[in-house]
Amino acid sequence: MFMGSRTVWTFDSWNREHGLYLDCRSSSNCARKERHSMRIMLVEDEPLFRKGLAKMIAGSGTRWTVCGEAENGQVAEQMIPELQPDLVMTDIRMPAMDGLQLLKQTKARFPSIEFIVITGYQDFYYAQTALRSGALDLLVKPCSMQDIFDVLHKVEVLLAEREAVARQAASDKQLLLENTLRAVMLRFPYALGMLEELKGMPDSYRLLMIQIMDFFPVHRAYRKQDVSLLQFSALNIIGEMMDIFGITGTLLGIESGRFALLFDASADEEPFVEAACRTVQQLLGLPMSAACSDLVGEWTQLPDVYESLLEKMKASISVDKANGQEAALAINRARQQLISAQLAAFFSSGQIDAMKSYLEQHALEISSINEEAWRIEALSLSFALQDTMRKQFGQESDSLSLTDRISKLHDCHGKDEAGAWMKEELERFWTAFQAWQNRHSAGAISRAVRYMQERYTESLSLQQVAAQVHLNATYFSHVFKKETGFSFVQYLLEMRMEKAKQLLANTDMNITEISGAIGYDLPNYFAKLFRQCTGLSPKEFRKQNQI
Incomplete structure (x- = not known):
């Protein structure tokens, strides 16, 4: 049947x-309405550490974005139901409600939310309790940037595996x-x-x-x-x-x-x-x-x-029963939809390298199965690629191409010919992707800059801006530096400092107000960056330039 x-x-x-x-x-x-970034909530009672961590994540170029910050577990517990973060990174020792209590109560209500617990060497007992209560991992202060990136990558891999299993x-x-x-x-x-x-x-x-x-x-x-x-x-x-x-x-x-x-x-x-x-x-x-x-x-x-x-x-069907023979093979369209869903997830999150590895591995698996089954599996892969090209690249089907490809597929015999057919399909897909990317990247940087100008007061990340112009973060970062001469982080910093200069020279706003107006919650952090960029403190610059 x-x-x-x-x-x-x-x-x-x-x-x-x-x-x-x-x-x-x-x-x-078409598949998962997957967030372009994964959401992390920071819970830490030390403002400098919390803000520094948020800035580092925002400028890291990873898929993580900070969706919320809280100074203790009590505040975080009120925010979590609305924000629904993928990950909570929390200190253990905090007033009102500590990180351990927050972990236990959140896991009871939202078991899919992962926790990374930040602790000191002296809190080893609490750290063990946190792991038993469901924390995924620990960060021990003082922790380096690489320590943080490593643990975020661990969570990212876990979430990706969980989504694949659910699909x-x-x-x-x-x-x-x-x-x-x-x-x-x-x-x-x-x-x-x-x-x-x-x-x-x-x-x-x-x-x-x-x-x-x-x-x-x-x-x-x-x-x-x-x-x-x-x-x-x-x-x-x-x-x-x-x-x-x-x-x-x-x-x-x-x-x-x-x-x-x-x-x-x-x-x-x-x-x-x-x-x-x-x-x-x-x-x-x-x-x-x-x-x-x-x-x-x-x-x-x-x-x-x-x-x-x-x-x-x-009355209207004139099919010769001999011509309408039943397929000997059960065709699982759900498998093709699953491939399409996975490709859409890779595409929406900008994981192009991962998508390449996935397709190459899938083609290799198809060419190794028995000859009676691999033609349908190969065609299933082809239609998943076509589905992605239509939905993501805006490319329509070619009637002559489809007929010719089906004919070529049926004439394939053995693993080598099957592999060659799928290689052509993948090359067709990547050619379409490159054409889309070239077409879409035209003007993308100018659109990205306009978006940054409109949102520079917010905590902007490379991944967030890249998603706004529908480019994966790695490619966007490369094109951005090529067109502007600056990295994304450098360009955003220069943009904010120029705005700060204008406010210092033309307004009576105090340093705290200016710091907040250009996207920095901590005046001291803003003043440090300003001196690095101009060689002057904000007060010195205002004294020299205010009209």
């Missing part, structure tokens, strides 16, 4: 329960649910334990059936062994049209050449159906037919509704 799927409803809701946000309907949210679990759960839906419609046995999940489906939906009418049109030289690849391709194209037309629902393969879409009853399906049939015809040369039900009240009605639509379509 042919099996494949495209989902929004249940996959999406399950992930919300687990702290992930998946939505296949939007280009910006895989969501995919597995959704695939099981879809298999149940498929079994219900075909009156096959299914797991009774999934009935509660079926009851959780929307109250108001309709069933749309789409059928490939002929796998072997005279103008295309397809072969019987191409059927599984063509079905998978058609399923992906229909799913792409769902994204474009904003159709919310669950798309899955039912039988050979036949797809079912359970979708929101309020949606206007006609433009979507017309576009899906036209696009499959243009890209694959396959004619399709469709029929839609009235409102489906209960999931128990699905078998009858499915069979009535089948009868309705019989």
